[in-house]
Amino acid sequence: MGQERDEPWDPNTTYVIGHQRPDMDAIGAAIGKAWLMQVTTNENVVAARAGQVGSQSRFALEKFSVQSPRLLASVSPTFSHVAHHQSPVDPKSPFTDALLRLANGERVVPVVKEDGTLLGGLGPTALARAYANLASHLSDSDPPSWDHLIEALPTYQARDHLLDHRNALLRSEGDDFLVANSAGKYFGTVTRRQVLTPPRARLVLVDHNEISQAVAGADEAEIISVIDHHRLGNAMTATPIPFIVEPVGSTCTLIAEACLWNPHTVPKSIAGVMLSGILSDTLIFKSPTTTTRDRAAAVWLADNAEVDLYKYGRDLIDASPGLSDRPASDIIDADRKNYDMASRTVSIAQIEVTDLNEIPDRRADLLGALLERLEREQLSFICLMVTDVITLKSHLLCQADSALLGQLPFPRVADREYELGAMVSRKKQLVPALQSVLEDL
Ligand SMILES: [Mn+2]
Numbered sequence: 001m002g003q004e005r006d007e008p009w010d011p012n013t014t015y016v017i018g019h020q021r022p023d024m025d026a027i028g029a030a031i032g033k034a035w036l037m038q039v040t041t042n043e044n045v046v047a048a049r050a051g052q053v054g055s056q057s058r059f060a061l062e063k064f065s066v067q068s069p070r071l072l073a074s075v076s077p078t079f080s081h082v083a084h085h086q087s088p089v090d091p092k093s094p095f096t097d098a099l100l101r102l103a104n105g106e107r108v109v110p111v112v113k114e115d116g117t118l119l120g121g122l123g124p125t126a127l128a129r130a131y132a133n134l135a136s137h138l139s140d141s142d143p144p145s146w147d148h149l150i151e152a153l154p155t156y157q158a159r160d161h162l163l164d165h166r167n168a169l170l171r172s173e174g175d176d177f178l179v180a181n182s183a184g185k186y187f188g189t190v191t192r193r194q195v196l197t198p199p200r201a202r203l204v205l206v207d208h209n210e211i212s213q214a215v216a217g218a219d220e221a222e223i224i225s226v227i228d229h230h231r232l233g234n235a236m237t238a239t240p241i242p243f244i245v246e247p248v249g250s251t252c253t254l255i256a257e258a259c260l261w262n263p264h265t266v267p268k269s270i271a272g273v274m275l276s277g278i279l280s281d282t283l284i285f286k287s288p289t290t291t292t293r294d295r296a297a298a299v300w301l302a303d304n305a306e307v308d309l310y311k312y313g314r315d316l317i318d319a320s321p322g323l324s325d326r327p328a329s330d331i332i333d334a335d336r337k338n339y340d341m342a343s344r345t346v347s348i349a350q351i352e353v354t355d356l357n358e359i360p361d362r363r364a365d366l367l368g369a370l371l372e373r374l375e376r377e378q379l380s381f382i383c384l385m386v387t388d389v390i391t392l393k394s395h396l397l398c399q400a401d402s403a404l405l406g407q408l409p410f411p412r413v414a415d416r417e418y419e420l421g422a423m424v425s426r427k428k429q430l431v432p433a434l435q436s437v438l439e440d441l
Contacts (some may be wrong), residue, residue, distance in 0.1 A: 008080045008159070009072060011199035014224060015048040015073060017215055018251075019208035021050045022314075023335050027057040027205035028277030029251040030069045031134040032181050032270055033227060036255065037204070039264040045204075048072045050215035054334055056280055059319035063312075064272030064305065077198035079165075080158040083179040083188030088112035095130065095146040102127045107188060111150050116185035120150040121178055152234030153178050158187045162198055163220065169195055192372060207234050207251040209243075212338050212345075229289075230427050234340070249287060249294035252277030256297040271304035276316055281387050282312040283352075289425045307388065317389055323358040328369035331362075332384055339431060342438040344380035347373065350426050356388045356395055359417065363397065367416055370399040380404065381434070387424050394420040396430075407437050 009015065016034040018026025027049060034047035047069035053061065061068055061435040063279065087390065091099045098109050102122060111119045126149040133149070145348045155178040156165055177195070180185040201221040203214075208228045210233025211219050229251050250272040259266045259274075268272075271369040275418060284292040285298075302309040323331060336349035366384055374382045383398035396410060396418045410418035423429040 009075050009201050014043050014045045014202040016204040017048040018206050019213040020050045022051055024056045024280035025250050026207040028273040029176050030304045032255040033206050055321050056319045060273055064269040066269045066273050072215050074216040075201035076161040077219045078159050079179045082194040082198050083190045085188045109414050112186040118180045118186040130330050139263035155180055185358045208433045220264035236348040248291045249289040250278040250281035253294045253297040256301055266304050269306055271301045275301035279313040287424050289428045305398040320352045322353045328436040332369050341435050346381050350385040352387050352389045354390050366397050374399045392424050394423050395419050
């Protein structure tokens with residue numbers, strides 16, 4: 001599965017990335033679309049993910065020997081993205097070295113010890129002071145020390161987000177800043193202008209189009225295109241982009257259809273993970289979101305991946321961990337999405353089980369974890385949709401104020417637990433139902 005890397009994103013790479021808390025469809029779509037772009041464009045394209053790989057995805061990636069997409073914790077520009085490595089001067093070197101560089105037009109010269117420790121910088125004031133200093137030392141035989149001329153210029157951490165320091169930086173007097181790494185060693189210099197015009201991460205969003213569900217910092221990124229099958233959210237772009245949102249059962253269906261018209265043969269492994277996305281999102285075609293296009297794409301992909309569609313589908317669904325043996329926080333956060341509904345923030349988690357009778361044992365525990373998130377994230381409503389993939393029925397555990405709970409149009413079966421009947425789709429069935437409750441409130 002590889003080590004979790006924490007390198008900054010690269011401005012020259014296009015990242016294909018699914019929503020936060022990625023599910024199988026988000027992972028499969030990122031891998032499939034990145035492959036398609038790699039073979040059809042000259043761009044440097046990489047599949048990425050905005051969170052941990054779930055157990056279904058891990059199962060599919062191992063089954064088809066595909067590397068997990070690269071983890072991107074944030075795509076917000078940092079100082080490392082704008083700093084440039086200007087060669088520093090050693091405090092023990094002759095002062096004339098630094099003076100010459102200032103005289104040649106460098107705005108600031110970083111002063112760095114041999115071991116990389118950043119001491120500060122020399123700017124135009126140092127040049128002026130040096131003249132005064134020089135005059136008073138004309139009769140000395142020792143070369144004058146110039147430590148006292150080093151200025152403590154504002155210094156930022158390479159990994160710090162520009163946005164977090166922008167206001168402070170705009171208020172500061174100088175135009176030049178120093179950048180250090182987390183160990184306090186010299187990294188580079190940066191000007192005010194560079195901070196104001198950082199490079200933007202290039203993103204292709206798959207399996208989501210709402211910025212509230214996207215990787216942190218997506219609002220500062222350049223969205224190159226969107227391929228999705230959810231309701232339209234609040235995505236705004238400066239220029240027109242390819243924006244494909246179609247009501248099919250899985251984003252992987254849309255990408256598989258694009259592959260079908262492409263002359264390059266889809267590798268077996270890529271076909272396998274895209275097939276997994278379709279089977280997972282449609283619950284092997286049992287979800288009401290399923291269309292004939294999903295079935296056709298899945299049959300084609302299963303053929304390419306050389307697996308039996310239904311047998312593999314059952315193995316994949318079985319890889320879902322269910323309610324037992326996991327902390328409540330893991331169950332709730334594994335597949336949770338936030339929605340803006342009638343100016344309120346609503347959070348909906350979903351878990352697939354093979355028996356709804358698992359709920360009573362965990363009810364108190366899960367409701368506690370839901371309440372904690374409701375308060376911490378200042379949500380109006382949070383719920384966990386527990387879906388039985390055998391009987392295709394769901395229950396809903398929720399936390400909200402009692403006025404809102406009283407408006408829910410579902411039969412109550414226990415404290416804060418409601419029966420949703422033959423509802424299995426969050427986006428097609430539950431989201432519209434909750435939306436109308438909140439709008440009528
Ligand atoms: Mn999906």
